[in-house]
Amino acid sequence: xxxxxxxxxxxxxxxxxxxxxxxxxxxxxxxxxxxxxxxxxxxxxxxxxxxxxxxxxxxxxxxxxxxxxxxxxxxxxxxxxxxxxxxxxxxxxxxxxxxxxxxxxxxxxxxxxxxxxxxxxxxxxxxxxxxxxxxxxxxxxxxxxxxxxxxxxxxxxxxxxxxxxxxxxxxxxxxxxxxxxxxxxxxxxxxxxxxxxxxxxxxxxxxxxxxxxxxxxxxxxxxxxxxxxxxxxxxxxxxxxxxxxxxxxxxxxxxxxxxxxxxxxxxxxxxxxxxxxxxxxxxxxxxxxxxxxxxxxxxxxxxxxxxxxxxxxxxxxxxxxxxxxxxxxxxxxxxxxxxxxxxxxxxxxxxxxxxxxxxxxxxxxxxxxxxxx
Amino acid sequence: xxxxxxxxxxxxxxxxxxxxxxxxxxxxxxxxxxxxxxxxxxxxxxxxxxxxxxxxxxxxxxxxxxxxxxxxxxxxxxxxxxxxxxxxxxxxxxxxxxxxxxxxxxxxxxxxxxxxxxxxxxxxxxxxxxxxxxxxxxxxxxxxxxxxxxxxxxxxxxxxxxxxxxxxxxxxxxxxxxxxxxxxxxxxxxxxxxxxxxxxxxxxxxxxxxxxxxxxxxxxxxxxxxxxxxxxxxxxxxxxxxxxxxxxxxxxxxxxxxxxxxxxxxxxxxxxxxxxxxxxxxxxxxxxxxxxxxxxxxxxxxxxxxxxxxxxxxxxxxxxxxxxxxxxxxxxxxxxxxxxxxxxxxxxxxxxxxxxxxxxxxxxxxxxxxxxxxxxxxxxxxxxxxxxxxxxxxxxxxxxxxxxxxxxxxxxxxxxxxxxxxxxxxxxxxxxxxxxxxxxxxxxxxxxxxxxxxxxxxxxxxxxxx
Numbered sequence: 001x002x003x004x005x006x007x008x009x010x011x012x013x014x015x016x017x018x019x020x021x022x023x024x025x026x027x028x029x030x031x032x033x034x035x036x037x038x039x040x041x042x043x044x045x046x047x048x049x050x051x052x053x054x055x056x057x058x059x060x061x062x063x064x065x066x067x068x069x070x071x072x073x074x075x076x077x078x079x080x081x082x083x084x085x086x087x088x089x090x091x092x093x094x095x096x097x098x099x100x101x102x103x104x105x106x107x108x109x110x111x112x113x114x115x116x117x118x119x120x121x122x123x124x125x126x127x128x129x130x131x132x133x134x135x136x137x138x139x140x141x142x143x144x145x146x147x148x149x150x151x152x153x154x155x156x157x158x159x160x161x162x163x164x165x166x167x168x169x170x171x172x173x174x175x176x177x178x179x180x181x182x183x184x185x186x187x188x189x190x191x192x193x194x195x196x197x198x199x200x201x202x203x204x205x206x207x208x209x210x211x212x213x214x215x216x217x218x219x220x221x222x223x224x225x226x227x228x229x230x231x232x233x234x235x236x237x238x239x240x241x242x243x244x245x246x247x248x249x250x251x252x253x254x255x256x257x258x259x260x261x262x263x264x265x266x267x268x269x270x271x272x273x274x275x276x277x278x279x280x281x282x283x284x285x286x287x288x289x290x291x292x293x294x295x296x297x298x299x300x301x302x303x304x305x306x307x308x309x310x311x312x313x314x315x316x317x318x319x320x321x322x323x324x325x326x327x328x329x330x331x332x333x334x335x336x337x338x339x340x341x342x343x344x345x346x347x348x349x350x351x352x353x354x355x356x357x358x359x360x361x362x363x364x365x366x367x368x369x370x371x372x373x
Numbered sequence: 374x375x376x377x378x379x380x381x382x383x384x385x386x387x388x389x390x391x392x393x394x395x396x397x398x399x400x401x402x403x404x405x406x407x408x409x410x411x412x413x414x415x416x417x418x419x420x421x422x423x424x425x426x427x428x429x430x431x432x433x434x435x436x437x438x439x440x441x442x443x444x445x446x447x448x449x450x451x452x453x454x455x456x457x458x459x460x461x462x463x464x465x466x467x468x469x470x471x472x473x474x475x476x477x478x479x480x481x482x483x484x485x486x487x488x489x490x491x492x493x494x495x496x497x498x499x500x501x502x503x504x505x506x507x508x509x510x511x512x513x514x515x516x517x518x519x520x521x522x523x524x525x526x527x528x529x530x531x532x533x534x535x536x537x538x539x540x541x542x543x544x545x546x547x548x549x550x551x552x553x554x555x556x557x558x559x560x561x562x563x564x565x566x567x568x569x570x571x572x573x574x575x576x577x578x579x580x581x582x583x584x585x586x587x588x589x590x591x592x593x594x595x596x597x598x599x600x601x602x603x604x605x606x607x608x609x610x611x612x613x614x615x616x617x618x619x620x621x622x623x624x625x626x627x628x629x630x631x632x633x634x635x636x637x638x639x640x641x642x643x644x645x646x647x648x649x650x651x652x653x654x655x656x657x658x659x660x661x662x663x664x665x666x667x668x669x670x671x672x673x674x675x676x677x678x679x680x681x682x683x684x685x686x687x688x689x690x691x692x693x694x695x696x697x698x699x700x701x702x703x704x705x706x707x708x709x710x711x712x713x714x715x716x717x718x719x720x721x722x723x724x725x726x727x728x729x730x731x732x733x734x735x736x737x738x739x740x741x742x743x744x745x746x747x748x749x750x751x752x753x754x755x756x757x758x759x760x761x762x763x764x765x766x767x768x769x770x771x772x773x774x775x776x777x778x779x780x781x782x783x784x785x786x787x788x789x790x791x792x793x794x795x796x797x798x799x800x801x802x803x804x805x806x807x808x809x810x811x812x813x814x815x816x817x818x819x820x821x822x823x824x825x826x827x828x829x830x831x832x833x834x835x836x837x838x839x
Contacts, residue, residue, distance in 0.1 A: 204561040205570060220631045238631050247457040252568040253543060256630050293656060294543035298633050303718060309634045310540055311650055312723035332720040334653040368547060 212362045213242050214351075217259070217285075226259070228276040228283065228356040234263040236299035238288060241348060241360040253296055254367045256288035257348050258306070259358065260299055266318025268327045272364065273318075274350035284317055285348035285360065286328055287367045292335040294368050306345070308333065315345055328371055344371035418600045422827055428501075429600035430494035431515075436606050437487040438587065440613070444480040445580065452532075454576035456569050459534035460627045467624055474805040475812075478617030484526045486613055488642050491519045499674065499695050502683035509675040514594040516672045521587055523642055528579040530640055532572060535625025537637045542571050544650075548660040604823035611816030618810025636712050636722070644709025645702060651709075652727040670698075689749035693742040700737040705730070778825065785822050789815050 175183075216225045217239040231237050240250045241257050249255070262268060262282040273284040286306070290297050295310035299317065306315040313335035316323050323331045328345035330336040335343055346365030352358050365371035407413050426433065451470060453462040466473035495515060498504055504512035527545065531538045550560045564574050626632060639647050649659040678691045685692040708730055716722035796811035 200562060203563070203565075205565050240630060248455050248569055249567075251456040251628070251630055253539065253630075254567050289543070292547075293650070293660075294547040295540045296543075296632075296634055305718075307719045309636055309719060310544065310723075311653075312718070312720035314718065314720055332718065333724075334650075334656070337653055338655075368550070 211242070214359055214361045215241060215243055216357055216359050217241060217257075218243065225357050228261070228278060228281070228352060228358060231259065231261040231283070233261050233281065234301045234304065236260045236301075239285075239360075241285075253289055253294065254287075256296060257285055257360070258288045258297075258299060259283060259285040259348075259350070260306075260317040262318045263304060266304065266316070266320040266327075268318045272327060272347050272349065274352045274358070276352055276356060277354050278356050282318070283350055283352065283358065284327055285350055286315070286317070287346040287348065287363070287365075289367050290335060291330065291338065291342050291345060291368065291370050292333070305331070308335070341370045341372045346371050346373075414597065415595065416598050418598065420600060420602055423824060424600070424602070426602065426605045427493075427497045428503075429602065430490055430497055431594075432599055432601060433605065433609055434487055434490040434494055435591070435595075436609065437483045437490060438591075440483045440610065441480060441487060442584070444476050444483065447476045448480055449580060454532060454573055456534070456572055459532060459572065460624070463533050464624055464627075472800075472805075474621065475614075475617070475809050478621055478809060479613060480529075481622040482613040482616050484529055485640075486609065488522055488526055490609075491522050495519060495671070496695065496699065499671075500685040500692060502678075502685070502688065504675045505678070505681075505683060508596070511594055511596060512675050513672055514590050516668060518587065518590045518594055520668055521583055521590065525579060525583045525587065526640065527643065528575045528583065532576050532579055533625065534572065534628050536628050536632050536634050537625055537639075539568075539628040540634065540637050541639060542568070542575060544660075546571055548656060551655075551657045552661065553657065604820040604827075607816045607823070608820035611813040611818075611820060614809050614813025614816065616813075618806045618808070618813060621806055621809075636714065636719070638710060638712070641706060641710075644707075645705035646709070648705045648709035648725055648730060651723050651725040652730060653724065654727065667698075686749060686752065689746050689753070692749060693745040696745045697738040697742040700741040701734055704733055704737050708733075782822055782825060785818055785825075789818050789822075792818070 218224060219226050219230065220238055220240065226237060226239060237259050239257050239259060240255050242255065244250055260283070262273070262284060266282075268282055268284045273282050275282060288296050290308040290310070290313050292308065292311055292313045295308050297306045297308040297313070297315065299305075300307050303314070304317070306317060308314070311334050313330050313333035315328055315330050315335070316325050318327045319325065323329075325331055326344065328347055330338070330343045330345075337343075344365070346363055346367055346369075348360050349362045349364065350358055351361050366373035404413070448466060451462055451466050451473070453459055463477075466477055468474070498512070498515070527541070531542045531545070546560055546564050549563065550556045552559060564571050638644060646660060646664060649663055650656065652659060674691070678688065680688060682688055685695075708725060713722045792811045792815050796808045796815070799805075799807035799811065
């Protein structure tokens with residue numbers, strides 16, 4: 001192998017392993033990063049007054065807060081020095097406080113009493129638009145540092161002090177400006193997002209309800225009214241009910257129904273079926289949608305059962321041996337194992353005129369759910 | 374020209390004239406400006422030699438996604454999303470519109486290829502431990518991506534609206550409906566009320582909502598390093614066309630309300646689900662809970678397998694788990710296909726005995742798990758703990774001399790020309806299958822030629838011989 005070839009081979013290998021090496025270098029640089037947390041500026045200026053970010057749990061005294069006018073130290077700190085263990089003197093942290101500071105420690109209140117006397121509190125009841133009280137000692141809040149959710153009013157109640165006598169209501173619910181704005185922003189955002197709840201009804205649409213009209217049922221192949229003489233004994237036909245004449249609606253599986261001319265060995269209750277005045281035989285109609293997973297079943301005369309091709313559910317069209325179940329009940333397959341309202345086909349009630357013309361008059365149950373839904 | 378040329382001094386003087394120079398200039402102009410976009414943030418590798426396609430199966434999946442986008446856009450021009458018009462419009466595309474059958478077959482087989490390649494892609498990254506090197510987000514979005522891909526394929530074969538599609542839509546919607554508490558609300562919100570709505574919503578999902586979701590997922594899922602290998606892409610595309618030529622996808626039976634429906638199978642990536650539904654377990658458990666648990670199992674893998682070892686050989690437990698899961702997929706997929714059509718009733722024909730299938734699943738899982746685990750443990754003991762091999766020395770195959778390589782290339786080129794002519798002729802005489810097959814063969818031939826060319830490069834004329 002020539003040198004040229006070897007070089008090329010190496011290049012290919014290199015490109016294949018490029019990802020790994022790139023990632024390992026990234027990792028190396030990442031490993032260093034925890035060692036210099038203080039490199040992040042811990043304060044940021046606000047117009048006029050420099051405001052530093054709070055440090056959890058450490059009250060800062062009044063005198064030290066003047067350091068906040070200079071940028072916070074950006075020299076790298078040792079990795080072990082976390083923000084909690086940092087001495088207060090090295091990190092002057094203040095921020096504007098509306099009204100009273102949220103106190104979590106006893107020292108905090110002790111140190112805050114002096115400046116509070118000189119800084120009058122915000123007007124009571126007004127939204128916190130008051131000026132920041134610079135130099136207010138900051139007392140750590142659990143959400144300080146910006147990581148947690150804003151909790152504007154969760155600070156423990158601060159007892160009324162003689163220095164703030166003009167605040168009867170706000171004395172117990174004091175909020176820093178930042179947290180207040182944050183809270184307002186989040187609540188406002190939620191309210192704005194709530195408008196999209198209107199999409200729910202939009203997505204659900206409306207049912208163009210055809211109701212349950214009494215309609216003469218038609219043969220789907222010839223579109224002529226279906227008569228009892230058209231269906232042989234133990235035979236079946238499909239029909240559409242309710243019928244609109246629009247194929248885009250009528251082809252819906254939920255409009256598909258089946259009428260069965262019951263054989264002599266099966267019976268059905270009079271309120272669910274109809275007697276043919278000509279032959280005296282019983283006719284009964286069902287929704288064609290299987291109550292298991294909504295496939296379309298077909299009647300199989302040899303078995304005297306309606307059978308679903310998807311998962312094998314079987315229904316009896318009438319009561320009689322060997323099953324002795326009410327008409328439309330699933331006797332085999334997954335639909336038969338479903339809990340009772342979901343194991344019977346919805347029934348279309350029929351009426352038959354003297355000349356044998358069949359009309360659908362209504363439905364017992366809900367398509368896709370069951371007879372008793 | 375000379376007036377505008379002095380701005381760029383890089384090309385030599387003799388190159389500063391002619392079309393080549395202009396093209397080069399345009400190229401650099403484009404690249405410098407594209408550098409400001411996200412496009413060049415990806416680092417493309419075009420391997421000069423054959424490298425195993427396994428590490429960039431994801432790229433091949435994406436290529437299929439692009440093919441699907443283009444062919445889908447073409448199908449969109451003639452498709453009608455309505456209950457009475459959908460099948461008729463697909464029939465029109467298939468039988469009447471010139472080249473419609475080719476576009477449709479490309480779309481169908483590319484969708485199958487995409488699902489299959491996505492599955493292979495997942496398993497490769499599973500076994501090679503690629504999800505470890507801080508690729509957890511890529512892995513999790515990949516699992517979501519795969520699920521969305523299957524849903525996209527499912528909505529695709531539903532909107533043809535043959536009898537199978539209608540049953541599939543019914544099953545999909547009613548499975549959603551069976552979800553506890555939220556089911557009916559979810560169905561009405563996502564799918565609407567009744568079939569006219571279902572079809573339009575499936576259509577909207579298939580052509581817009583899910584693809585947009587996939588593109589967004591692509592932005593997160595794509596790593597920065599991509600490999601694009603032209604001959605492999607060409608071979609995959611060729612295979613899609615060849616399959617379309619040999620087994621053109623059928624239209625199915627048009628759905629009419631009077632149609633008497635027979636036994637119907639879903640596509641291969643859903644037959645495992647079908648097997649579970651046929652055990653007559655509660656539909657929510659079989660249709661939603663079991664697949665969701667299976668997907669979740671893969672999703673949490675990077676948070677469970679946290680060892681520093683990458684190779685499948687060094688991770689016996691997870692390798693065994695992966696092999697066992699493949700065993701489950703194969704078993705349930707096969708079982709879903711199996712229907713005893715000689716049975717007297719559909720119930721007995723379709724019933725899958727839960728004792729049998731779950732027994733077989735447990736058996737297969739145990740066998741593959743224990744077998745893999747024991748094999749890897751023993752092999753590890755033999756090799757002293759660590760099995761993963763280092764780099765293998767690779768060299769080009771130079772079993773042919775330059776003369777012969779040129780001869781073979783010329784012969785292949787001639788065959789390509791012949792096949793192209795044949796494809797044109799069969800298109801003219803409307804034999805779309807032959808056209809598809811020939812076009813696929815041309816692409817495969819091109820892949821082979823490219824492959825041969827890059828292996829023979831060092832000993833081709835003008836190059837230093839080996």
